[in-house]
Amino acid sequence: xxxxxxxxxxxxxxxxxxxxxxxxxxxxxxxxxxxxxxxxxxxxxxxxxxxxxxxxxxxxxxxxxxxxxxxxxxxxxxxxxxxxxxxxxxxxxxxxxxxxxxxxxxxxxxxxxxxxxxxxxxxxxxxxxxxxxxxxxxxxxxxxxxxxxxxxxxxxxxxxxxxxxxxxxxxxxxxxxxxxxxxxxxxxxxxxxxxxxxxxxxxxxxxxxxxxxxxxxxxxxxxxxxxxxxxxxxxxxxxxxxxxxxxxxxxxxxxxxxxxxxxxxxxxxxxxxxxxxxxxxxxxxxxxxxxxxxxxxxxxxxxxxxxxxxxxxxxxxxxxxxxxxxxxxxxxxxxxxxxxxxxxxxxxxxx
Amino acid sequence: xxxxxxxxxxxxxxxxxxxxxxxxxxxxxxxxxxxxxxxxxxxxxxxxxxxxxxxxxxxxxxxxxxxxxxxxxxxxxxxxxxxxxxxxxxxxxxxxxxxxxxxxxxxxxxxxxxxxxxxxxxxxxxxxxxxxxxxxxxxxxxxxxxxxxxxxxxxxxxxxxxxxxxxxxxxxxxxxxxxxxxxxxxxxxxxxxxxxxxxxxxxxxxxxxxxxxxxxxxxxxxxxxxxxxxxxxxxxxxxxxxxxxxxxxxxxxxxxxxxxxxxxxxxxxxxxxxxxxxxxxxxxxxxxxxxxxxxxxxxxxxxxxxxxxxxxxxxxxxxxxxxxxxxxxxxxxxxxxxxxxxxxxxxxxxxxxxxxxxxxxx
Numbered sequence: 001x002x003x004x005x006x007x008x009x010x011x012x013x014x015x016x017x018x019x020x021x022x023x024x025x026x027x028x029x030x031x032x033x034x035x036x037x038x039x040x041x042x043x044x045x046x047x048x049x050x051x052x053x054x055x056x057x058x059x060x061x062x063x064x065x066x067x068x069x070x071x072x073x074x075x076x077x078x079x080x081x082x083x084x085x086x087x088x089x090x091x092x093x094x095x096x097x098x099x100x101x102x103x104x105x106x107x108x109x110x111x112x113x114x115x116x117x118x119x120x121x122x123x124x125x126x127x128x129x130x131x132x133x134x135x136x137x138x139x140x141x142x143x144x145x146x147x148x149x150x151x152x153x154x155x156x157x158x159x160x161x162x163x164x165x166x167x168x169x170x171x172x173x174x175x176x177x178x179x180x181x182x183x184x185x186x187x188x189x190x191x192x193x194x195x196x197x198x199x200x201x202x203x204x205x206x207x208x209x210x211x212x213x214x215x216x217x218x219x220x221x222x223x224x225x226x227x228x229x230x231x232x233x234x235x236x237x238x239x240x241x242x243x244x245x246x247x248x249x250x251x252x253x254x255x256x257x258x259x260x261x262x263x264x265x266x267x268x269x270x271x272x273x274x275x276x277x278x279x280x281x282x283x284x285x286x287x288x289x290x291x292x293x294x295x296x297x298x299x300x301x302x303x304x305x306x307x308x309x310x311x312x313x314x315x316x317x318x319x320x321x322x323x324x325x326x327x328x329x330x331x332x333x334x335x336x337x338x339x340x341x342x343x344x345x346x347x348x349x350x351x
Numbered sequence: 352x353x354x355x356x357x358x359x360x361x362x363x364x365x366x367x368x369x370x371x372x373x374x375x376x377x378x379x380x381x382x383x384x385x386x387x388x389x390x391x392x393x394x395x396x397x398x399x400x401x402x403x404x405x406x407x408x409x410x411x412x413x414x415x416x417x418x419x420x421x422x423x424x425x426x427x428x429x430x431x432x433x434x435x436x437x438x439x440x441x442x443x444x445x446x447x448x449x450x451x452x453x454x455x456x457x458x459x460x461x462x463x464x465x466x467x468x469x470x471x472x473x474x475x476x477x478x479x480x481x482x483x484x485x486x487x488x489x490x491x492x493x494x495x496x497x498x499x500x501x502x503x504x505x506x507x508x509x510x511x512x513x514x515x516x517x518x519x520x521x522x523x524x525x526x527x528x529x530x531x532x533x534x535x536x537x538x539x540x541x542x543x544x545x546x547x548x549x550x551x552x553x554x555x556x557x558x559x560x561x562x563x564x565x566x567x568x569x570x571x572x573x574x575x576x577x578x579x580x581x582x583x584x585x586x587x588x589x590x591x592x593x594x595x596x597x598x599x600x601x602x603x604x605x606x607x608x609x610x611x612x613x614x615x616x617x618x619x620x621x622x623x624x625x626x627x628x629x630x631x632x633x634x635x636x637x638x639x640x641x642x643x644x645x646x647x648x649x650x651x652x653x654x655x656x657x658x659x660x661x662x663x664x665x666x667x668x669x670x671x672x673x674x675x676x677x678x679x680x681x682x683x684x685x686x687x688x689x690x691x692x693x694x695x696x697x698x699x700x701x702x703x704x705x706x707x708x709x710x711x712x713x
Contacts, residue, residue: 113534156702156705156706156709165527165531166527166528166530166531167527167705167709169530169531169534170471170527170530170705171702171705173476173530173534173701174698174701174702174705175698175702177639177640177694177695177697177698177701178694178695178698178699178702180694181639181691181692181694181695181698182695184564184691184694185687185691185692185695188685188688188691189683189684189685189687191685202545277538320546321546321549321550324549325549326545326546326549327545330542330545330546331542333538333539333541333542334539334543334546336538337535337536337538337539337542338535338539340531340532340534340535340538341514341518341532341535344518344519344520344531344532344535345518345519345520345528347527347528347531
């Protein structure tokens with residue numbers, strides 16, 4: 001019914017000859033290398049585009065030691081933190097989405113749709129307003145809200161084990177509505193405390209420094225390691241609960257580890273750049289359309305293409321609204337919502 | 352879930368409210384007659400009383416309130432400077448707009464929940480209010496004074512509904528897809544609003560972002576006129592179509608069989624609901640969840656499976672006036688937009704509905 005369950009649907013194809021399998025692996029490796037190259041180019045573009053354009057050649061020169069002049073060096077340097085943030089947050093959100101889709105066997109998994117980002121935002125806002133914590137990038141502050149959101153969404157959406165994709169999304173919408181109302185109420189009631197966070201509330205990588213990057217990086221690394229360790233169990237789970245158990249996977253453990261990993265990733269990226277939606281939905285679905293649902297390839301592709309999407313969104317946001325900038329979360333919604341429409345049409349007949 | 356609801360509506364409708372109070376027939380000469388039951392009428396009267404009390408509280412409480420003994424005189428036109436200002440400029444229009452917008456949201460929510468046969472199929476859940484606000488923001492910032500704001504809201508709402516209708520693949524008949532598609536359309540509309548805002552002048556953008564949360568601040572009598580003209584015209588139309596709508600709820604085959612052309616009826620009644628929501632949104636922004644909650648509360652109060660349109664509208668008025676009273680009198684340094692309060696409370700109510708519904712269906 002969905003892309004998540006394609007391994008079963010494609011079972012006959014998996015019995016193809018070794019030669020074909022090897023050729024497919026080559027094609028995927030080549031694709032991954034291409035994606036990495038594209039990501040590298042996007043990083044350079046992100047360093048070059050902005051209110052002051054720097055030619056790509058000068059960016060390269062500035063990065064590797066001999067900038068044409070100090071001014072160029074400064075401009076490029078000032079764009080490094082946001083570029084690095086976009087990269088790690090993109091990887092975190094895309095992998096979190098793919099793993100959420102895998103462990104819930106639900107094509108609509110996305111940290112934004114399922115309310116995790118708004119839960120994280122709620123506790124961040126609370127700590128800024130009431131405890132004076134300067135919380136940009138403080139993942140410890142974001143974690144309780146993210147965990148609370150996951151628990152609530154799962155409790156409402158899964159009920160007695162009859163969770164359907166739409167039900168989880170609806171539970172996510174409830175959690176998002178309540179938490180965002182709270183975030184709005186707090187940020188409007190303490191205008192001074194939130195002057196610096198006006199864009200953070202919508203999701204933006206602009207105006208963040210290296211400190212934000214370094215403080216969220218360890219959490220994202222841990223989260224990515226947890227998630228990437230699950231490729232085998234996720235493939236087994238895609239065949240169905242019973243088959244997974246028969247293959248030796250332990251669905252309960254997989255869900256627990258996956259839940260911990262995705263919550264870490266979502267909390268860390270929200271703490272860093274605010275609640276950005278749809279990256280976790282769009283990237284895994286695009287990757288599946290390109291290379292199929294095998295998690296051994298799906299997750300690495302997400303690690304590369306997630307950053308590519310967020311970087312593209314950030315660069316487009318800088319260009320499209322000159323002389324202002326459009327927040328990255330706005331652009332990802334433009335890209336991600338159409339993907340949602342495509343996925344909706346493929347939901348099961350019951351929906 | 353739909354099947355259960357449709358069955359309940361069918362049972363209630365077919366048997367004329369069967370086991371509860373018996374239906375009575377009201378006749379006025381030979382040209383007007385309709386069937387009604389006592390309980391919804393009593394509930395409606397009580398709702399009006401509650402709304403009047405809330406309205407009086409809105410006008411009298413707080414630092415700017417008109418003293419209660421002076422209120423009757425003030426309302427009858429015997430007003431001096433301060434009371435005249437408060438009644439005519441500050442709180443009067445605000446209260447009247449709240450009454451009308453709440454009614455409009457309640458009626459629109461009731462219509463959508465019935466037509467989609469989906470207890471969650473209200474304009475705010477399926478992306479209509481977000482689309483309307485995108486349309487309103489676009490015309491007011493990009494083409495100010497060329498296209499009237501309510502028309503822009505209407506265009507945005509219709510566009511959002513077309514996208515939702517098309518993207519489910521089965522129109523409004525797919526309850527769960529409808530809601531997911533609505534969430535997508537809402538996100539898309541909000542992103543579009545942000546884009547338009549970034550193109551606007553700073554001071555315009557500030558005004559609009561207050562409106563975007565759903566706010567009743569700074570309303571005047573022309574706003575009230577827009578809301579109330581729409582409420583009166585479209586509620587009357589909806590009531591005129593009510594018998595046919597009930598037949599459509601019983602199923603397209605039955606409706607077509609007795610001559611209530613189902614597709615035409617559905618299109619008309621949906622257009623009425625869109626127009627009502629768009630009118631309310633164009634004046635006070637996308638005030639969240641009144642349209643979702645009002646019909647449910649009305650249904651629980653009247654114990655009428657179909658929740659009469661008028662009862663839903665009255666409940667909407669009472670809810671919005673109550674929320675606005677809370678916002679005005681809350682001891683906060685800065686007055687919050689009323690939409691934030693309704694979003695928080697309505698979100699909790701939606702969660703409650705989901706849990707209850709899923710307990711029942713397992």
